[in-house]
Amino acid sequence: MGLTHQSSGKGALREDYLNYNVKGDYVIALAGNPNTGKSTVFNALTGLKQHTGNWPGKTVVQALGNYKHGQKQITLVDLPGTYSLLANSPEEQVARDFICFAEPDATVVVVDATCLERNLNLALQVLEITPKSIICLNLMDEARRKKIKIDVPALANKLGVPVIPTAARNGEGLTLLKDTINLVAAGAIELNPKRLVYDAKLEAAILELAGELDSLLPPQINRRWIALRLIDGDYTVVDGIRKFLEKKLVKEDFAS
Amino acid sequence: MDATHGNSNLVSLCVGQRGVVTSLAAEGIGRRRMLDLGLVPGTIVESVRRSPAGDPTAYIIRGTVIALRSEESSKIFVNPL
Numbered sequence A: 001m002g003l004t005h006q007s008s009g010k011g012a013l014r015e016d017y018l019n020y021n022v023k024g025d026y027v028i029a030l031a032g033n034p035n036t037g038k039s040t041v042f043n044a045l046t047g048l049k050q051h052t053g054n055w056p057g058k059t060v061v062q063a064l065g066n067y068k069h070g071q072k073q074i075t076l077v078d079l080p081g082t083y084s085l086l087a088n089s090p091e092e093q094v095a096r097d098f099i100c101f102a103e104p105d106a107t108v109v110v111v112d113a114t115c116l117e118r119n120l121n122l123a124l125q126v127l128e129i130t131p132k133s134i135i136c137l138n139l140m141d142e143a144r145r146k147k148i149k150i151d152v153p154a155l156a157n158k159l160g161v162p163v164i165p166t167a168a169r170n171g172e173g174l175t176l177l178k179d180t181i182n183l184v185a186a187g188a189i190e191l192n193p194k195r196l197v198y199d200a201k202l203e204a205a206i207l208e209l210a211g212e213l214d215s216l217l218p219p220q221i222n223r224r225w226i227a228l229r230l231i232d233g234d235y236t237v238v239d240g241i242r243k244f245l246e247k248k249l250v251k252e253d254f255a256s
Numbered sequence B: 001m002d003a004t005h006g007n008s009n010l011v012s013l014c015v016g017q018r019g020v021v022t023s024l025a026a027e028g029i030g031r032r033r034m035l036d037l038g039l040v041p042g043t044i045v046e047s048v049r050r051s052p053a054g055d056p057t058a059y060i061i062r063g064t065v066i067a068l069r070s071e072e073s074s075k076i077f078v079n080p081l
């Protein structure tokens, strides 16, 4: 008897993080700075098929929606808009724990093409957690109006993940975005995300700590990223790991 | 005067004046927040408005207007332009 989607742990765990019965093929997260057009992208892709509520245990609003594209049924998760994943507001914790522990099949980072520099901070933080990322370069119509030119292939090359220019309010670029989501979720695109390299002393510490963490964490958790947080003195991540392991153990008890 | 950080912080900028960030005298989450706002060395910051009570003050940081309390801005060191 093979593992079904439900009993493989992955699908089931996500449902704990979402408090929602996920059906279909892929779960895709939508991240981004505030006011970059995440909800506009979300609404354009999902139409009116939405489910809203709060994130489990938090007063942060959660929106989920479904759509179908290329024979795949997709659940889209609109994460709270944040400038960072590291400053520990409830919104940032929700976004970060979902990307790190719930293992979405892909994470789309919606960035503002008129204000790219500010937006790349969050994009790089997401890339540091998960390679399965896509940059949605939104507000391209505004950028054109402001005569801002962006070398999209160069940006994609530097970041090592697909960059899709869009103007979500008038639907521009959304078909290509949906195609790309399916390809990344299916593992059909080679991803080579920009990795931040720290100074030698820090890199040595990361290596040592990641080694110590290796036997403690399930294989899908990004050890380098956890090590970085611990070095940062950010112990909320320990709480995140504890919750993840509790959920996982409960699921495994039921499965056996 | 501060030997490690130079002699001006953001608080000392007059409204309309600009400065280049040289260093941050904050640690941990406070430092993280500043970095996430784009306050890294070399960043130009302009003081644009002071609240009637004198605190907080609004600054333009990388194209966005952001209000900072003197508690934070006193830890951001700049070379005035």
Ligand SMILES: Nc1nc2c(ncn2[C@@H]2O[C@H](COP(=O)(O)OP(=O)(O)OP(=O)(O)O)[C@@H](O)[C@H]2O)c(=O)[nH]1
Pocket (backbone or CB within 6 Å): A032, A033, A034, A035, A036, A037, A038, A039, A040, A041, A080, A081, A138, A139, A140, A141, A142, A166, A167, A168, A169, A170
């Ligand atoms: N010109 C233009 N406006 C857009 C585009 N996408 C979104 N907008 C507008 O930008 C504003 C913000 O869009 P939202 O979708 O609410 O942004 P958001 O990222 O969900 O914002 P928060 O949830 O508050 O973080 C709205 O007025 C949208 O109509 C676009 O591609 N071009």
Ligand SMILES: [Mg+2]
Pocket (backbone or CB within 6 Å): A038, A039, A040, A081
């Ligand atoms: Mg929104």
